Amino acid sequence: MTDYDAIVVGSGAGGGVAAAVLAEAGKSVLLLERGRSLSFEAVGRDHLRNQRMPVYGHNAGPDIEGNPRTLDPASFPIPVGRELGNLRLLRPHEPGYQNNAACVGSGTRVYAGQAWRFMPKDFRMASEYGVPEGSSLADWPISYDDLAPYYEKVEWEIGICGDHRSMTHLPAYEKPYPMPALPLPHKSGVHKAGLDALGWHAMRVPRLINSVPYNERPACIHCQQCVGFACPVEAKNGSHNTTVPRALKSGFCTLRTEVMARRLACSEGGRVTGVSFVDADSQELTCSADVVVLSCGAVETARLLLNSATSREPTGIGNAGDQVGRHLQGHYYSGAVGLFPDVMWDGVGPGCSIATSQFNHGNDGIIGGGFLGDEDIVTPVTLWKRHYPPDAPRWGLEAKRYMRQNFRRISDVIGPTQEIPSPDARVSINPAVKDRYGLPVAHLSGSAHQETVRAAAFMHERAKEWLWASGAVKVWGQAPPRYLSGGQHQAGTCRMGEDPASSVVDPFCRVHSQDNLFIADGSPHVTNGGFNPVETIMALAWRTAEHIVRDW
């Protein structure tokens, strides 16, 4: 007899879905979350300490102290964190750490909720483009068609608003979105006219936000502090208010917060039998289960596997092919900022409402590409730090007047560029540095592939073109430099494939070397699309969890 049918580690986008599907199928589930359950008030409205602008801290975990990582200084263009021998020692809110929130719901507690399906070509990048030198670009072993029914489930059951008729870059939807797109703010209408003038495809941005009351929660109130913060009326659909409550309501799920998974518990023969974890009182506990699902995010899932070495798998569970932790990717963000002659601001949040998929594929000499969209309302201090023109005065009356005259006239377009994976962009463990639980921390090394940098530079030029077409009188910004990417869109570190020598999980996200160990987060993504990945993470988790139930 095991303690639970299944243990799910991590309550974010993937873990929430896995827990809900398993528990609703009558499986007893232990859902472990290292962070706390955060109220709206606990997340707060601090413009200097939030997931979007973590100048001095952040608002959704993990705690700043006791959760360090180390970084190869060559992986980042500027010195970050503190010097530690020949490495950099990073705290969770510092650049280069690749943080994902640690709380019930993880990043979904504070995200923008942009809800994109990947395109069919995103699943077969190697076949479409060939493999550039130094890259580990590969096709997914599954296709868009395999995921399409699960995309639809996420859209209807978790709740996505949008306009399926504008998604002409995708195969026809079987069902429309359950809610209409959010209203277009004034500035999105201006940017739409820019797209129309260029003849570029325009689409409404689908979002995990209630545009009308849905799932017994109210509609968005169009506030000005969405991305990086919690929703004051719970109109933003995350794991914390959808899948986790569903799992709990079934009566089959136990949620334990503030517990850190130390390692996978294994039999003497090296078979996974459960999870060992530490609770908030430093009590060490081990629970057994028939099935274990890891949903810790691409950095922490890889770290947990590597920290769980056994005599059967001495370099870490699932790591016989030396693939665990490699191919770390997220999204390069390319965009530009424009100054407009007329006021763009109307205060209608969240703001990001119009986008173009004109350049996701089919760009001459470029591998992949990405979408570009307008932006959620930026807070004043974020505008000052990120979007202020480099040649504008920064102090004195002139600077004060510049902000006064132009805050409402500045508007940017930006989007995620698909990354071309590199095997050297990597999560490993650093046994010399321990976290507050005494566990070796994640060590990050390598950089994005040059093809990613090239694609991002191409997308930066398109962003500038769009802003001029929208009527900007001044345009600025820079293409991103080469660095190690990951961040909140982190993916790729336990890639999916048929061959155990070149992948970590099979096409149902089961770790090749184990019968009962699955992954439900961004780690299995072979590539990460030119879109925010959360809907794909949720859809893939749904497919994996249904498979587990079906095969029980």
Place this chain on the structure above:
Amino acid sequence: MLDISQLRCLEALLDTIIPPDDYAGAVEAGVGDYLLRQLDGGDLAELLPTYQRWLSNLEAEARADVGKSFAELNEAERVSLLKRVEKGEVATDWSLEPAPFFRQVVEHCAEGYYSDPDNGGNRNGIGWQMIGYGARG
């Protein structure tokens, strides 16, 4: 923390970076409160000695330049002096590079003026009213 002359110098400095006009200057908007909270055991506590040194250098520069304390200079004199500091063109022997830390002070001042009032600055949301950022919810 800062002694009284350093505090006067800091206030004059903040009000030169974001001067009063139709809308409150930095000090009236609470930027000093923001900064002192950060320096007194807050996120910028490690920078307190640097602030003290930099302000002493600024004070010495003002005395060498105009023969007055920085806080006693009129606005045009303060702007003129800080323009030289910004370019690193100082007349006295500074114990640290003048320009890089000035850029940091400007950044801290903007944080106080434009971030949420709970951080101690942007009193009554004056910075947001000025630029037209209406936050609700």
